[in-house]
Amino acid sequence: MGERNGMAEMPGFVVTSRANARVKQLRAATAGNTRLSGGLVAIEGETLVGEALRSGLMLKTVFVSERREVPRGLPAGVEVLRCSNEVLQSAVETQSPQGIAALVLPKVWEMADVFKVTEPLLLIAVGLQDPGNLGTLIRSAEAFGAAGVLVATGTVGAWNQKVLRASAGSVFRVPVVQVTEAEVVGLRERGVKLLAAVASGIGALPAATASFKGTCGVMIGNEGAGLGASWVAMADALVTIPCPGAVESLNAAVAGSVLLYEASRQRSAA
Known part of the structure; x- marks a missing residue:
């Protein structure tokens, strides 16, 4: 320059x-x-x-x-x-x-930007309202090799001041694309395996057991309510993070970061 x-x-x-x-x-x-x-x-x-x-x-x-x-x-x-x-x-x-x-x-990203890599790993934020959480997740997405972050309706904007600070600059480089629920459903036609992060429940796989290989999207829900029923229903698999401590669930940014790390670990090993 x-x-x-x-x-x-x-x-x-x-x-x-x-x-x-x-x-x-x-x-x-x-x-x-x-x-x-x-x-x-x-x-x-x-x-x-x-x-x-x-x-x-x-x-x-x-x-x-x-x-x-x-x-x-x-x-x-x-x-x-x-x-x-x-x-x-x-x-x-x-x-x-x-x-x-x-x-x-600001950069304007499109869905095509996240599919420029082979078998992309995507993070899908659904209804996240805490800008610090979204910013942290964008930073983790870059750290662990995600191709992009999709933000569904109800999620705080990526150019919010607190999102910018929490991302520490990652928001300038990681494609962040606004999507609707219908567009996320449509990802399955592009071969995306959808994994829903849940606190616990019947059929939920521990993160280390679930497969994050290939083209997949990890869905993280609202800080208080989690993922809604329609989002859970569209998932190909439910994923949970076993916690031996006396807590009911993890912070959304922490949970998403842990799952992105696990995805990165599995994909690197492969």
Whole structure:
């Protein structure tokens, strides 16, 4: 990526008005208002900005507080706006901002993207409402070699600020595709074996016994209610994680991560 004359640019003008057009756009993007943000997504913090650059996302504007330097390595053409600490803090979500944020053009993924690999492993999130859980699962999906994450109706959006932070940048690289229940049923026509994660029950296979080989999708349900009856009914197999401790069930992100690890282990051995 080209740097401006090999050095980080140091804009001299400092924005001190919260009514600045770009600051208002950042505030709207942080709040998830795609209409006012022009379809751009807000990211905050050095880690996410660095991951966005590494992942090839198109950065439109980078906001830097007056107390820190402009990061090196920004592509030519990226707008850099230096803001007062108070103005930047007014436009971002975290209580202790790191002094850097950006507006980026989000990637738009399609179902075809998750089938670019042979025998893909898919994670299917059904009704997950905790953004931290979804972000963690997207990160685990990348760590354990899943080809993509399918998010069914009722699941929190992938570009939610807490999802972004919990994914630690994985959401920039892992295809996340919005799907309907009918589209998940249709996956079976593409040879996808559907595995439903359940706490326990008749016919549920321990994770180590179930087969995650070949093209398969692991379905994880809502944090409180789990998978609904129609989702369980469409599954080719029910999978559970045996817990010798005195707990009824695992956190959705933990359960999904454990199953993705088991899938990765089996598929690597094969």
